[in-house]
Amino acid sequence: MSEARDPLELLRLADPVASTDLPDGRSQEARALLREISGAGGNTRRRLALALSLGLAVTAVAGATSFGQTVVRGSIERFGAWVGGDPGSPASPAEQKAFEELNVEAYARFRENTRLRLLMTRTVAGKRFRLLGFRDGSSLCLRLIRADRPGGRSITACVPTRELDAPAVVAASGTLSFGRPEIRVSGVIGFADDEVERVDVVRQRSGKSRAALANNAFLSLRARPAGTVQRHPPPDEVVEIRALSGGVSRWVEFVTAYGIYPRRLRGAPVFVRDFERPKPAALPGPVQSVPATPASVRWIESMEPRGRRLNLERFRYARALQPDPNSSFRVGVVLNGLDRGLPTKEVPLCVTSLEPLTRTRSLGFRCGRAADLFRRHGAFVLTSSGWFSSSGGGLQFERVAGLASDGVASMELYFHEGRRESVPLKDNTFALLVSRADLPAKLVARDRRGHAIKIEVLPGPGRVLRCPERSLAALRAPRRRPGPIGQLDLGRRTLGGHQILGRTLPQIIAVLGRPVAVSAAHNRQYVRYGPPWQRRLSISFRPRRHGRLVAVALSFDDVNLTERRLGLLLRRKPAALQRAIQKIYGKEYELVEPFGSLRYWGGCGATFDAVGTNRSLTFGMYEPRWRPYLSLRRD
Amino acid sequence: MLNRDERRFRKRYEATYGAVLAYALRRTDQPADAHDVVAETFLTAWRRRAVLPEGERTLPWLYGVAYRVIANQARSRRRSERLSAQLAAQPRPSPQVEADVLRAAELEAIRSALERLDPMEQEVLRLAAWEGLSRAEISDVLGCSENAATLRLHRARKRLAEELAKENELTGHESA
Incomplete structure (x- = not known):
């Protein structure tokens, strides 16, 4: 990439549809749409559903630790319905089949014998929603679906069992939509231990509502009209979750949702402004690192058939690797240059996250010439590029994953509150699911002698900054009679x-x-x-x-x-x-x-x-x- | 039998459908989402066909609607998902990305630099580079004065250049 080039010209190169033949206004699909639009008439508010689901609102923070809240820790044994492995009842054959079909199409897959369990069914705005649960290695997963569309959009999230150390743990928040005019259902799903008597979800406008609680899981649903582009309903995001346990109402860790709102849309009381990105010295753990050697991954350069082959014909080498045997998550490693005849070192090496059930996850997210990648980035490369947690999401757990050079013997995460977690590392790939509420943290790679060879700060979620509570106008401004x-x-x-x-x-x-x-x-x-x-x-x-x-x-x-x-x-x-x-x-x-x-x-x-x-x-x-x-x- | 209003709408629809679809594809993760944006945009246009501007002003007006439709969707997206999905080689109708990782890496660097700008700067640049709009048309889409659009574009270009330089330094992408 030449620095001398006009940035607009470079941006034109990055146009995602520049080389694509798009249908024109006379195409079959365009005509079908026109028929639908003109049939909608002027009185129907929203004949065409805006398929906005799994809309995981970007978030600002109400993280526990940042607000000085105390979280009482429990243990996995307290999630009785899951200890035996069979919470609730079996999911319906249609739900199981839809899940398996999605799974088999994905680059990373949950285990083949994954059996879904039905934890609860709830109806909101006349639509039935089903909360399913399943295990994935050392994680428990929840999947919220519409009963009438088991293979449609869902809110699916996993929580490592080691994180189930509080009476209630939120897995995700998000929205699912249906109907015309569109109804948008905001959902919060999570786990609750045997002692939890009640979970209350507080939303900005509608206030507190009680979540459904069954089989050590909770589900809160709230339906509202989606409104139109011109007339948005005021926001009503989840801002707080509390669990009643042992007669005491406890604050539940939750990274609240708030996006970057375009000016013209209705705003919200909180907006993300600053992201917490402390300097390494402000976090526990080492503050200085020594250069890593060797700065390469030898088995990739020699294209050893490790992991599972990804069926990508155009790439010289494409493998999916499983850093943690207790998780279905994979790291994708791709080498290109198929037709160039270049040595492996000279071709781009790309590293990416492959989430289960996601067929379209990226390839080539972090790329660089294989020979240079670690020289430029240091001892490891994250699959995200510094945006890690800088904005939020409905998912409450974030994946720290990437590729480490041969010089890395171990990796650790130092959380800001002092906890230290070892990061699973296998075949030079690493991955750990961490709670967003626990960030910021510091990711440290060590060599065989225990020396820190790379330190990277993972920023915390966005912070909400308070407005000054002062008079709108300086009182010294002279008074006069207004015209x-x-x-x-x-x-x-x-x-x-x-x-x-x-x-x-x-x-x-x-x-x-x-x-x-x-x-x-x-x-x-x-x-x-x-x-x-x-x-x-x-x-x-x-x-x-x-x-x-x-x-x-x-x-x-x-x-x-x-x-x-x-x-x-x-x-x-x-x-x-x-x-x-x-x-x-x-x-x-x-x-x-x-x-x-x-x-x-x-x-x-x-x-x-x-x-x-x-x-x-x-x-x-x-x-x-x-x-x-x-x-x-x-x- | 179509009335005059409907015939005029149909003509403008046929002329602009492809451009609006391209606009939506550039800004959404999935083709299905882009088609929803297109549907919503033209549904709005149909309802407001009486005030739909004529001639060269039709497209910026539609972009303006699409911009707001996408903004409505965008607030509930995870940024990380968006970043990842933008690069998804398989579902996107962009075979070049998969065909040449060197190019993919460069494109990624550019997009990554773009993503670090604030949303308004990104949109101004996209409108100029991808939709090829003039300053006046950009001002129409964004609902600001032409002077403001010019200023925003100037600042956004400068910021993008800075971010590209940083990206170059960070990832060491080679010259194309």
Whole structure:
């Protein structure tokens, strides 16, 4: 890759569909879709299901240790239904067959004789869901499926038995969808020991609900309409899980879900901002390493037939290796250069994770010239590329896996709370399933003499940063009587007694006078009112009916902005303003995003939806100077 | 018998279907997901066919809808899965990736660098490089001014160049 090349030009090379013949608008499939779309009509909200399942929301953290919570440890023997190996009842033949079909197609497979057990069945929104369980070596696995689609999307997750050392352990959270209009079911699955009497799942908006509990497993389901692109329902993510055991309610480790929200979608009270990536010295274990030798894997260079062959014709050499005999997970090792006649050392060596049941897992994730790979990366290469845990997921356990050079004799993980775990290493491949709540951690490779030859920090999950609880506007800002552009009525949604949203510029000029500045870009327009260098009021215009530009957003930066019933708005503290809006205008405005934590896109804010309309109200502060704002907009 | 509105929609649908599908394939893990995005995008377009822009503005408008549809999906994806799946050689209609690992490694380095940018920077670059949109069209898709789109693109290019340099240093990919 040449550094001198234009990055856009390089990016064009990486276009995933550049060389693909795609069907055009007259193709059979395009015509079929057109028929379906035009048959959907205007009244049906969502005839076409958005197949968004196993939607494992990206997460921010509410990790136990980071919040100083105490987790009481138990032992595997307390999961009585699983100790005997036969929890629940056998899964149906259709479920077993669907599982086996998926398994046989995958690059990495669960054991052939894996028998699924039905742990519980629950119905939500008229749809039946079944929680299945099975063993995979030293792990217990759960699989949540729709009863009517046993081979369809699922939430499948495994937990190593060594991690079942708490009364309740969450395996995964995720969503499954069905119906038109689409209903999205958020599910949390996990294990609970014999002592657990109850598991409560707390969601942002709907609050606490009791999870179903049977056969040492728990299942929490909540169905909601998926909404539309334009009208999203407010988020209702799982934020906390508690287990009642021995009469005591205990906090259950759970990495909560939050994604990086595009600005225009409805936000959420918490957003991932910073990922915890401590320096090696801040974690237990060695802090310095010595260079590793040899920096190669000899058996790969000589293409020994280790592991299982991957059926990939175009590769010179492709093998799936099992680092841990107690897990069905495999590490894929691939050498290419089939037609080039190059020596093995000169061709790219790629290392990848192969998860069971996943047919389409990557090949060639971490690549480099075989001769250089370890010289450049050090004694081992992770199958992920530094993104490890930097964003979250519904799965609560993350795979630390990769390829180690011949110089590595052992590997260990040093967790931030002081625990040390040996990493299974076989045929130069290594893999360990770790709890996301236990990160950050340090992965250390040692040579035969015990010297650390590579240290890599695995970052912790994202952190939620709190917004400053301070007045929106500096109190020293001079007070003055607001003109018409500073007199708002949230109830009537008027400014200076006039409706502004939805009006054209000439109509607005007729009531507010001429703006101090007008700017236009493409099919947009912006106008500004207020003294020079201040933006007391900005109005944004967008094309609406017949291409006419109408006002779609009013943004106020005026600290003297006055509301008819609430008085001065932007001189209050955010929480106080939020409460005041809820108290005075609780019937007109519904809080969809409370003020609380920094948004991914910057700044802090709260959002209300005007009930029964397409209007919304947002207030907050922009970084870095924490300038206050309030805006009213229509979709 | 199709009415005038429907005929016009059909014409625009046929002209843009392939481009919208390509847009979706570039941003989703699985072809099935891409087809769902296309379906959802055109369903929105069908419902709003009365305001669907004409001519050259149709495609950016559709990209804008698809962008939001994908954003809706994307929030519930694990990043690691996405990264991995982007490189999946088998299901993607991209035989070149499998055919030449040297190239795959380079592509991976580029995509890896791209993934380290913030989502808006990534989208601006993709729209410019993969969809070949002008600044004005990018502003249409993203709902910002043309000036803002130009600025975002400039910054994103610079950031991508920096990340590519880092990637080069990290993985030691050879020159193509």
